[in-house]
Amino acid sequence: MIDVLRLALIMATPLCLAAMGGYTSERGGITNIGLEGLMLMSACVTALCSAHFGALGGVACGVLSSTLLSILHWLSTQKYRIDHVISGMAINAIAAGGTNFLYGKFSDPNNSGKLVVMPTNYFVVAAIIVPFLLWVNSKYGRFGIRLMAAGSDPDKARLMGTEPITIRFWGLTATGIFCGLAGSMLVSEVQAFTDNMTAGRGYIALAALILGGWRPIPTFVACLGFGFLSALRVQLDGTQIFGANIPAVWASLPYIVTIVALAGFFGRNRTPAGIGKL
Amino acid sequence: MTFAVELLGISKHFGAVAALDNVSLSVEKGTIHALVGENGAGKTTLMRVLYGALQPDSGEVKLDDQPHTFKNSKDAIQHGIGMVSQHYGIIPALTCLQNLILGAEGGPIVKVSEAKKRADELAKRMGFEFDWDSDAETLSPAGAQKLEILKLLWRNAKVMILDEPTAMLSPSDSEALFASLRKLVDEGATVILVTHRLPEVMDHCKTVTVLRGGKLISSHPVSEVTDRSLAELIVGGSLVEPPVIEPVRDLGIALDISKIVVKDDRRHDVLKGLDLQVKRGEVVGIAGVDGSGQRELFQALLGVRKIDSGSVSIDDQEVTNWSSAKRLQFGLRLIAEDRHEEGVIEDWSLEDNAILGLQRLEPIQKSLFISTPDRHKWAEVVAEKFSTKHGGLNQPMRTLSGGNQQRFVAARALEMSPKLILAFQPARGLDLNGTADVYAAIREKCKAGASALVVSFDLDELLIHCDRIVAMNRGELRQPKPEEARDRQAIGRLMVGAQ
Numbered sequence: 001m002i003d004v005l006r007l008a009l010i011m012a013t014p015l016c017l018a019a020m021g022g023y024t025s026e027r028g029g030i031t032n033i034g035l036e037g038l039m040l041m042s043a044c045v046t047a048l049c050s051a052h053f054g055a056l057g058g059v060a061c062g063v064l065s066s067t068l069l070s071i072l073h074w075l076s077t078q079k080y081r082i083d084h085v086i087s088g089m090a091i092n093a094i095a096a097g098g099t100n101f102l103y104g105k106f107s108d109p110n111n112s113g114k115l116v117v118m119p120t121n122y123f124v125v126a127a128i129i130v131p132f133l134l135w136v137n138s139k140y141g142r143f144g145i146r147l148m149a150a151g152s153d154p155d156k157a158r159l160m161g162t163e164p165i166t167i168r169f170w171g172l173t174a175t176g177i178f179c180g181l182a183g184s185m186l187v188s189e190v191q192a193f194t195d196n197m198t199a200g201r202g203y204i205a206l207a208a209l210i211l212g213g214w215r216p217i218p219t220f221v222a223c224l225g226f227g228f229l230s231a232l233r234v235q236l237d238g239t240q241i242f243g244a245n246i247p248a249v250w251a252s253l254p255y256i257v258t259i260v261a262l263a264g265f266f267g268r269n270r271t272p273a274g275i276g277k278l
Numbered sequence: 279m280t281f282a283v284e285l286l287g288i289s290k291h292f293g294a295v296a297a298l299d300n301v302s303l304s305v306e307k308g309t310i311h312a313l314v315g316e317n318g319a320g321k322t323t324l325m326r327v328l329y330g331a332l333q334p335d336s337g338e339v340k341l342d343d344q345p346h347t348f349k350n351s352k353d354a355i356q357h358g359i360g361m362v363s364q365h366y367g368i369i370p371a372l373t374c375l376q377n378l379i380l381g382a383e384g385g386p387i388v389k390v391s392e393a394k395k396r397a398d399e400l401a402k403r404m405g406f407e408f409d410w411d412s413d414a415e416t417l418s419p420a421g422a423q424k425l426e427i428l429k430l431l432w433r434n435a436k437v438m439i440l441d442e443p444t445a446m447l448s449p450s451d452s453e454a455l456f457a458s459l460r461k462l463v464d465e466g467a468t469v470i471l472v473t474h475r476l477p478e479v480m481d482h483c484k485t486v487t488v489l490r491g492g493k494l495i496s497s498h499p500v501s502e503v504t505d506r507s508l509a510e511l512i513v514g515g516s517l518v519e520p521p522v523i524e525p526v527r528d529l530g531i532a533l534d535i536s537k538i539v540v541k542d543d544r545r546h547d548v549l550k551g552l553d554l555q556v557k558r559g560e561v562v563g564i565a566g567v568d569g570s571g572q573r574e575l576f577q578a579l580l581g582v583r584k585i586d587s588g589s590v591s592i593d594d595q596e597v598t599n600w601s602s603a604k605r606l607q608f609g610l611r612l613i614a615e616d617r618h619e620e621g622v623i624e625d626w627s628l629e630d631n632a633i634l635g636l637q638r639l640e641p642i643q644k645s646l647f648i649s650t651p652d653r654h655k656w657a658e659v660v661a662e663k664f665s666t667k668h669g670g671l672n673q674p675m676r677t678l679s680g681g682n683q684q685r686f687v688a689a690r691a692l693e694m695s696p697k698l699i700l701a702f703q704p705a706r707g708l709d710l711n712g713t714a715d716v717y718a719a720i721r722e723k724c725k726a727g728a729s730a731l732v733v734s735f736d737l738d739e740l741l742i743h744c745d746r747i748v749a750m751n752r753g754e755l756r757q758p759k760p761e762e763a764r765d766r767q768a769i770g771r772l773m774v775g776a777q
Contacts, residue, residue: 140390142383145376152371159331159367160381160429161352273371 004231009124010189011234012227014039014182016127018205019212019219020134021178025070027138027214028171029151029164029274031084034073034091035179036202042066042183044099047115047193048106055118059184066183067176069095074172078165084276092202100195107193114191123185130178131220138216147171151272207258213270226254281343282307282468283437288327288337290320292677295669297323298334301494303487305437307342310459310469312479312500314512315489316709318667318679321472322364324489325439328470329361330354341437355381360435362426364442364680370415374425377414382433400431404458419568420451427458438462441472442707456482474709476505490514513711523745529558531594532729533579533698538588540578548574549753551588554731556698558593561721561730563744564755565737566773571753572733573615576700579731580612581605592698606635609697613688613704615733617680621687624676628668628686631675632657636694656694663689664715680707688716696723699730705739717743737769749773 018035025032042062050058069091076087137144149157150164150171157164182205186197204226212219233250283305290298298320305311313321326332328339330348339346341357348354351361368377378397379388394410401408406424417425423443430438440459444452459469459482471483479486479500486503488495488511495511503511533556542548548571556562564572577583579590581602589598597605612635614620622631633642633653641652657671664685668678675683684707691699699720705713720730721743734740740747741764749756749772762768 140388142386142388145372145380145383145388148372148376149369149380152369156367156369157380159329159351159361159363161350161355162381163350163352 004228004235007231007234008224008228010120010227011230012223013120013124013127014185014201015205015208015226016220016223017123017130017178017182017185018202019208019223020127020130020216021070021175021182022206022209023134023214023216023219024147024171024174024178025073025168026209026275027151027272028147028168029154029272029277030073030077030168030172031088031276032073032172032175033085033088033203033206034069034095035175035205036198036200037088037092037095038066038069038176038179039183039186039202040092040095040099040196040198041069042180043186043197044095044103044183044193046184046187048102050115050117050187051108055116058115058187059118059181062184062187063177063180066180067173070172070176070179071169073175074169078168078278081278096196099193103193103195115187117188117191118184120185120188123181123188126181127185127223128220131216134216143167143170148272151274153274154277204254207254210258214272215270229253280307281305282341283328283470284338284340284343285324285328286338286340288324288334288339290323290327290332290334293669296492298327299492300337301489301492303494304497305468305470306485307468308463308466309484310463310471310482312483312486313470313472313489314474314476314479314486314508315495316512316681316712318491318682319489319512320492321489322441322679323492325361325441325470325472328354328437329359329439331361352381355433355435358434358436359439360430360433360437361439362423362430362441362443366422366426367429368414368417368422368425370413372414373411374408374414374417375410377425378410378429378432397428397432400428404428404431404461420454423451423455424458427455427462431462435467437468437470439470439472442474443471444473444475444478452478474707476508479508480505488512509710512709527559529727531555532558532560532592533731534589534591534594535579536589536591538578538590539586540574540583541586542571542574547586547753549578552753552755554748554755556729556731558727558729559724561717561724561732561743561745563740563747564731564733564750565740565747565769566733566735566750568735570750570773572702572750574753575750576612576615576702576733579700580610603638607638609695609728611691611694611696611699613691613699613701615702615706617683617687617706622675622683625674627672627674628661628666628678629653629657629671631686632660632671632690634690636690639694659693660686660689663693663719664712681709681712684708685712685716688719692719692723696728699723699728701730701732703734704732705734705736713739737766737773741766741769 018039022032022035042065045065046058046062049061053061073087073091076082077084138148146162146167149162150167154164187193208222208226209219211222281304285303288298288301301320301324315321323332327334330351330353346357372380375393375397379393397410404427443455463469473479483500485497486500486508487497490512535552535554537551537553538549539547539551540549566572574583578585581600585598589596591597592608597608618624633656636642637648642648642656661668661671666682666685668682688704701720704716708716724730732740732744747769749769751773756772758765758768758772
């Protein structure tokens with residue numbers, strides 16, 4: 001059982017970091033389905049750079065890469081007014097193709113050994129601290145209040161003398177940093193980069209964010225829940241329950257839960273009112 | 279005489295349309311200055327220029343004799359200008375305190391207890407009371423208005439712009455608001471009041487400036503004008519005479535609501551066995567304070583809120599379980615309460631908006647398809663009906679001012695062979711002649727065989743324009759006694775539930 005819990009925490013960590021990235025983006029009014037791409041980019045760059053600059057250098061480069069990609073999302077949605085979903089899909093496409101290309105081009109084929117990586121515990125600690133920081137920020141931080149205002153009603157926020165576009169820039173910068181950490185965590189876990197290694201975690205993070213009603217602490221709890229489900233699946237893989245294998249449908253549980261949540265079975269809809277508005 | 283604000287020769291164009299043409303305004307320090315005019319006269323545009331939300335094409339802004347150029351609202355706020363806009367700047371997702379301090383938090387970390395202390399002091403000064411941690415969405419319109427005033431004080435605003443502040447308030451809340459404003463003015467603040475309600479100008483303001491069609495008409499001390507002369511300055515001609523109410527000939531019952539029970543959003547019974555009959559050709563007004571169940575009644579009649587028991591018949595046809603689409607096809611027409619949320623889709627063109635809700639009706643729909651030429655013709659009819667000012671039918675709805683949107687929405691409901699007209703505040707945001715025009719059109723349709731049910735929070739409006747008035751209080755309708763059928767006081771008492 002302890003093993004399952006430890007595994008659950010490890011599984012929840014990248015989800016939680018990415019979900020917090022989703023929080024700073026969507027709470028400020030920018031739909032972000034590009035979390036997956038940001039994580040993937042960071043994972044690739046972390047793996048490539050760790051070989052040259054060491055573990056910390058690798059993480060730094062990874063975070064930088066996903067932050068730049070995140071700022072690209074800001075640029076396209078806020079400056080060039082491209083639809084948020086389309087821009088997010090573009091980010092995912094860039095990351096999927098880009099990482100495949102980069103890794104093929106720059107990874108050292110002679111070095112088949114494991115990478116030097118940051119210990120996963122650092123990321124686990126970050127995944128626990130960040131939600132609390134964001135919660136405190138939403139209560140006591142100027143940035144938190146303004147982010148919420150920008151995401152709820154950008155026009156009114158502007159009339160109160162704030163600049164939603166600037167606030168969203170910092171929101172998306174934070175998105176890049178958190179998703180970058182999430183990507184690095186994946187590399188630390190297996191000490192290698194593989195193609196498309198995020199495997200839909202960005203979307204599950206988004207699902208957790210929706211389930212948590214775009215609030216940091218409930219989102220964190222949702223991530224723990226999803227982490228636990230994944231850990232259970234790993235532990236039970238191959239064993240038989242009631243004479244049957246764990247069905248493949250188990251993997252789609254987070255999505256089913258999200259659809260149920262979105263349909264309003266768990267209380268009121270808390271979608272930021274100004275999401276997608278300029 | 280010292281002027282707190284001087285706007286000199288302000289011009290502003292939107293595309294080819296001149297919203298403001300060389301308009302000047304001087305506001306004396308420590309007074310309430312009224313700015314009046316029809317919809318689209320440029321009142322709000324002028325105020326947005328002063329507030330830094332719009333940049334004028336030419337002209338000068340002076341505060342205390344010093345010229346200033348405001349790049350944005352932040353700039354204007356820093357120079358002591360505050361504005362309460364028509365739709366309020368309260369963000370429902372934030373708490374009252376967060377709304378109060380938004381944009382002026384006083385540092386990256388908010389010192390919540392200090393902020394609350396100052397907030398309480400400001401509230402006490404105005405005689406208000408707030409639970410600062412509660413969500414702003416729980417505020418009543420009057421509460422939101424009070425919070426807006428405190429927001430101005432929080433920012434140390436010396437010049438306060440209020441755009442139609444009483445549009446959503448009950449008469450007693452309006453009185454309280456003006457008492458607050460007078461207090462602020464006595465303390466040295468300057469208030470610019472944008473309004474449609476002339477009694478407010480006569481009772482509370484020192485000077486009045488009239489705009490018409492983006493041009494300055496004149497400024498007068500309020501003591502030198504009368505209600506009547508001011509109204510004529512605003513419309514630039516004589517006023518439409520109020521209608522003469524004639525008794526309705528008995529042509530049978532058009533709408534028969536029998537003992538309907540309807541639940542509100544919190545699943546409480548809001549209408550508990552409501553009865554109402556409307557005769558054919560009759561305009562019936564429902565008077566009542568906001569939230570008495572008018573909204574739910576209209577939703578039930580329209581078929582978007584479930585009727586738990588009881589029945590609704592239109593022209594002897596029971597429609598209780600009909601879908602909204604079928605009711606619309608049968609001849610039900612709606613002028614929605616909240617035109618932004620329910621009446622129009624702001625990003626769609628005028629032409630698309632013209633057929634909203636009517637898209638299944640002849641001649642708009644031909645077999646399976648919408649007929650584009652007919653839609654265009656129809657949109658022209660709708661726009662012309664109350665002379666909506668617009669820059670082309672292919673323009674998005676949001677390019678229209680609020681009053682012009684209302685004209686458009688009213689015309690859409692009235693023009694296509696209505697049988698029963700449901701009008702929720704049909705004159706919301708309209709000026710005097712616009713209001714008269716809309717009610718006249720409703721009456722004209724009723725003379726031709728339709729009937730109308732009108733909800734308004736303005737009892738005087740109903741007294742002028744309706745054949746019969748019933749009062750609504752807590753989901754119940756009360757008929758005034760026959761001898762008091764048009765007695766303002768008697769109906770007012772029924773509205774608040776007194777006998």
